[in-house]
Each structure stands twice: as structure tokens, then as C-alpha cells.
Amino acid sequence: MIIKILGSGCKKCIALGENAKAAADAAGIPAEIVKVTDYAQIAAYGVMSTPALVIDDKVVSTGKVLTVSEVAEKLGTA
Structure with a gap:
């Protein structure tokens, strides 16, 4: 699975990337x-x-910025 974070690299982009990684790891x-x-x-x-x-x-x-649980829903794991 490839998860892409689109953005300038701002704090919100970084937070979304961290939440996506956490959701994928947890699942x-x-x-x-x-x-x-x-x-x-x-x-x-x-x-x-x-x-x-x-x-x-x-x-x-x-x-x-989606939360870890919101990203998990998008991944189909919630």
C-alpha cells in the first residue's frame, strides 16, 4: 500500500503523515x-x-488533518 501526503510540508502535513503511519502500523x-x-x-x-x-x-x-482513527477508517481497518 502506498500512502501519499500532499502538501507543502507544513505542520499539518507532517501531523497527517505521522497519523497515517501510526494507523498503518497499528493495523x-x-x-x-x-x-x-x-x-x-x-x-x-x-x-x-x-x-x-x-x-x-x-x-x-x-x-x-485526520486523526489516527479517521485514517484507520480510510484504510478500511476500523
Whole structure:
């Protein structure tokens, strides 16, 4: 599974990345966390508000920091 965090690298982006890693680890899902900071790549996903969470190339959240449990729901493990 590839989890992408789209954003500038701000505190919110970092927090979302940490929560995504924690959720994947807790579920025992081997996931690669990729941070995407290039605005052209972010725009290619149609994302206008960051941070955004992308799971296996599907945008599942934009514009907010999800909690660990919210990320777990998106991963299908909650």
C-alpha cells in the first residue's frame, strides 16, 4: 500500500503523515508513506486544499488533518 501526503510540508502535513503511519502500523499494514510537495503533482490529483491524503492513488481526504482513527477508517481497518 502506498500512502501519499500532499502538501507543502507544513505542520499539518507532517501531523497527517505521522497519523497515517501510526494507523498503518497499528493495523499491521505494510505501507510506504510518500510526501508530495511539488504543486504540479498535487494539482494533478485535483487537490486544491492541503494537506491531502491519498491511498493507492485515490484521494480520500483534503484540507484537514485526520486523526489516527479517521485514517484507520480510510484504510478500511476500523
